[in-house]
Amino acid sequence: MSVILQTHDLRRRFGRTDALNGVDLTIEEGSVFGLVGPNGAGKTTLVKTLMNIIEPSRGRAEVLGTDSRRLGPAEFQQIGYVSENQEMPEWMTVEYLMKYLEPFYPRWDSARANELLDQFELPRDRQLKHLSRGMRMKAALASSLAYRPKVLVLDEPFSGLDPLVREEFVEGLVDVAGETTMLISSHDLGEIESFATHVGFLDRGQLRFAESLTDLSERFREVEVTVASAPSLPHEWPAHWLRVETSPAVVRFIDSQFDREHTVSAVRRLLGEGAQIDTTAMSLRAIFIALARQARKAA
Numbered sequence: 605m606s607v608i609l610q611t612h613d614l615r616r617r618f619g620r621t622d623a624l625n626g627v628d629l630t631i632e633e634g635s636v637f638g639l640v641g642p643n644g645a646g647k648t649t650l651v652k653t654l655m656n657i658i659e660p661s662r663g664r665a666e667v668l669g670t671d672s673r674r675l676g677p678a679e680f681q682q683i684g685y686v687s688e689n690q691e692m693p694e695w696m697t698v699e700y701l702m703k704y705l706e707p708f709y710p711r712w713d714s715a716r717a718n719e720l721l722d723q724f725e726l727p728r729d730r731q732l733k734h735l736s737r738g739m740r741m742k743a744a745l746a747s748s749l750a751y752r753p754k755v756l757v758l759d760e761p762f763s764g765l766d767p768l769v770r771e772e773f774v775e776g777l778v779d780v781a782g783e784t785t786m787l788i789s790s791h792d793l794g795e796i797e798s799f800a801t802h803v804g805f806l807d808r809g810q811l812r813f814a815e816s817l818t819d820l821s822e823r824f825r826e827v828e829v830t831v832a833s834a835p836s837l838p839h840e841w842p843a844h845w846l847r848v849e850t851s852p853a854v855v856r857f858i859d860s861q862f863d864r865e866h867t868v869s870a871v872r873r874l875l876g877e878g879a880q881i882d883t884t885a886m887s888l889r890a891i892f893i894a895l896a897r898q899a900r901k902a903a
């Protein structure tokens with residue numbers, strides 16, 4: 605598969621603050637990549653750097669094989685961008701917006717544009733300034749999908765949307781998954797988990813990991829160990845055991861490098877051969893909270 609989005613040692617500094625600190629990221633064609641992280645992690649800065657809204661202080665970002673600082677009409681005709689704070693020509697009606705954009709995109713599909721307006725139940729004759737937030741976001745998405753972009757970049761697209769609008773928005777994204785590579789920066793972990801293929805965790809300007817959602821789900825487990833008698837606890841736990849909690853009869857932790865054979869072996873060695881071990885799979889939200897707390901603790 606070809607690489608659609610890529611960064612190399614990407615850095616962006618604002619005054620004395622490193623918003624991005626050496627980010628290396630690769631997103632391959634056909635992926636739906638969810639970018640998650642706490643507030644202030646640098647997610648929006650990364651998105652804006654990729655879109656050439658801001659320039660990197662150091663390093664390089666590439667979109668469709670082109671340096672982000674050199675993106676021009678040929679590239680933007682293949683890129684869709686939707687942001688929670690996106691500015692739109694509020695005096696235009698929904699239908700006028702679509703007609704206005706059509707000449708700028710050689711791949712514009714008029715039939716598809718009409719289907720999107722119907723699918724999102726957008727009022728064609730209403731001015732954008734009179735749309736609700738949810739309707740505005742759907743109008744922005746429809747205008748980006750009508751020309752069948754090769755890559756779609758979304759920055760906090762679900763913020764402030766009610767559940768029904770959010771569901772309709774996600775359905776629109778699912779419809780183009782596979783034909784369009786997506787990068788979605790979002791706090792809405794439930795929505796990300798429902799259709800993302802890959803996920804990356806950004807914290808204090810550094811990309812802690814980027815991998816398939818399947819691999820991430822397989823390597824994180826909540827582990828509960830029940831012992832017959834209080835064991836002699838070790839002075840140090842394995843570094844990949846997070847949030848270790850102990851009581852006289854139970855030890856609980858999150859294993860961030862779960863492998864059943866290795867995990868069981870480590871538990872037996874540290875807590876005794878008679879220990880009963882139960883493991884539970886974790887949601888993306890639970891994984892995110894565990895990582896965010898660990899990052900705050902290490903700060």
